[in-house]
Every structure is written in C-alpha cells, then in structure tokens.
Amino acid sequence: MGPMSRVTSDLTISLDGFLAGPNQSRTDPLGEGAELLHRWMFEDGEANAPERDGILDAGAYIVGRNMFAGPGAWDKDWRGWWGEEPPYHAPVFVLTHQQRAPLVMQGGTTFNFVTDGVESALEQARAAAGERSVAIAGGAQTVQQFLAAGLIDELRLHIAPIILGAGERLLDGVPNLTLEPIDVRGTRFVTHVRYKVTP
Template sequence: MSKLRCHISISLDGFVAGPNQSEENPLGEGGERLHDWVFPLEAFRRAHGGQGGEVNESTPVVEESRENIGAAVMGRNMFGPVRGGAWGDEQWTGWWGDNPPYHYPVFIVTHYPRDRVEMEGGTTFHFVTDGIESALGQAKKAAGGKDVMLWGGGQVARQYLAAGLLDELELHVVPVLLGGGSRLLDNLGEADVRLEQVRAIEAPGVTHLKYRILPGAPS
C-alpha cells in the first residue's frame, strides 16, 4: 500500500527553516545550515547531476529516501515565491531552475488556482486548492502504487501529521540553534499523534531519527 513519507532537517530548537525568509534566503536566515550535512554527499550530488562527494553513515539514509517514490506533496510556502498570494503573471516555477530534482508529479497545496506546470526531467507541478486530503489522494493516484513524499515545508507537514495522514517521519536533527522561523511540531492542537521509533543513526553533522506513525486512540 502506498505510504506518505516525510524526511526533513530540523534544528535542535525545533525549526525546519530560519526567520525572515526572502528570495536571497529561501530557507530563512541560517536555514541553509540545516542541510550542511547533505550537500557534500556523493548521493546528493549524483541526484542533482553532480559528481564526486563523500560517502558516510548518511549515504544509505539519503539513498533510501529516494527509493520507491512516485509522486510528492509540497506546501505553497516551500514552492514559493516568498509571501505567496495570487500567481500574477504565473512566471514563478519554484526555486530549482528549469530542471527541478523531483522527476515525478508534485502536488502543491495552495489557496490560489493555477494551470499545471511541466518542467524538464519529468517534473510536473499541479496546484491543489481543495485541501491536504485532495492533494494526497491525487498524489497517490499519480504514484501508481509507489509511495508519496511529503517535501514540506513545516506548516503543511504539521497539517498532515495532525490529520493522521502521515505514515513515516524521518527527522534529520542538526546541532544548530536557529532561534526562530518555521517550527514543525508546534500547535498540533488536540491531535493524538503517536510515534514508534524505527531507528537512530549518528552521522557527521546530523542524527537521523526515523519514526512510524501509529493509529491514534479510539474516540
């Protein structure tokens, strides 16, 4: 059965992006530091068309995160641009240039309708205005039995977690204190979120904590 999986880097004080997001700092001030552990990896560089790089304890984690993915869901804040709003001239196609690294359908949760955008390399962005459940349903259909990756950001990941729609969560915990920005695990309301730890892997500059989401208590 197709699962919804989320892999996300997080600071020790609980932020998945820093404060004051801008086009110069799409991950907020200091947010790029959350990904310092992955940028040097050979597995990361290969996936983005590069060569060389390191192989360490994080390598199998990154390789596993890319296995069996047929589609993805993403929040509007992650897709951009900063401050969102109506699409205007519809020239914005994300932060990743003409050939985004996804290479499968990506469903953007947004309040503003827009025609789908087909990019190089097989990435197609679809814009879903009728909620997170609809976005997930469309992504699972497009995935054709494979899993769906929830790429973030923090707000939409928190919504899926609170709604009981997320199956796996892997936190890449980085020894960084951002002091502000976008939190992942705040304001879950009365959601009965229960986690089972699957594994913990220590690696250079990061600790990988993988959890399975368990069914909540009966109401």
C-alpha cells in the same frame, strides 16, 4: 489494485526544532542561518547516501504553496526555486488557492496545483505514485496539517547539531501522536531518526 502507498515525510530540523530560520523571504527561502541545516546533504553526501536516496525515492510529492513560491502571491510565470530540472523527477502536488494549469518541467517533474485541500492532494498523489510512496515535502505548516490529520505513516527526522534560536518550528501545534522510533543512525552533521506514526 495494490496496497495503498505509504506516506512519508523527511524533514531536517535544528536541535531546537526549527526547520527554517527567521526572516524567510523569496530571496532567502530557508531563513537566516538555516543553510547549515542541510550541510549533511551537501557537504557529506556520501556518508548520508541512504537517507538522501530515501528522500528521492517517492513516487509523488506534496508541497505547500510557500515551499513552491515563498510567501505572497506568485507571478504567473513563477516556475519554482529549482530551475528547469527540479530534483523531484516525479509529479509534485502544490497545495494552493491559485488555480493554474500543470507545469511540466524537465526530467520527469510536473507541478500540479491543487486547490481543494490536503485529502484531495493525497488522493491525487497516491494515484500518481502507484506502489511507490508519497512524500510530504514541506514546509512546516503543510507537514503539521498532514500530521494533525493522521495522514503520515512515517516521519523521518534529520536532526542537525545546530541551535537556530528562532524561525519556524516543525512541531508547533501538532497534537500528541503515537511515535515509535524504528531506526536511528548518525553521521558527522546529522542524526537520522525514522518514526512510525500511529494517529
């Protein structure tokens, strides 16, 4: 058995710390104003290729139920936001209370529904990832749970130069952690900072 895979989390936040704007809904999952957070990826992708590749490099992903379906119970036919070929191309473990059989999508993505908590999700994701990393892909509450439990090794913040003023904050309710900035790089629409996290 090889070394345990590294656990990473990539999050784009506003300069005032929000990862989603106000009034998130199933028709506006990012909340008001928050599409500007992701300009760096969609309008300036080439300049940010290393960081974009880093996000897509994981061997397995873990997401919260809101990230998969938004707030509220989901319809049994709901297949996520991303169409038939989601960008993960790897197993995705969805934290939820709704039991459901795995959902096999095109291009290598399978959504697996985990109803027994974050530790179990991580164990399953590690098994699926092999030697590659496991990425905690959001939303805020899920990342907060993993950070508070000391389960994230590397936090990669992508700080967009916008002020949202309201919405969901990434770091609310997270206890102080030992964070060490290990790499920083800037482009036009974003500042990338990688932090090594020690509980």
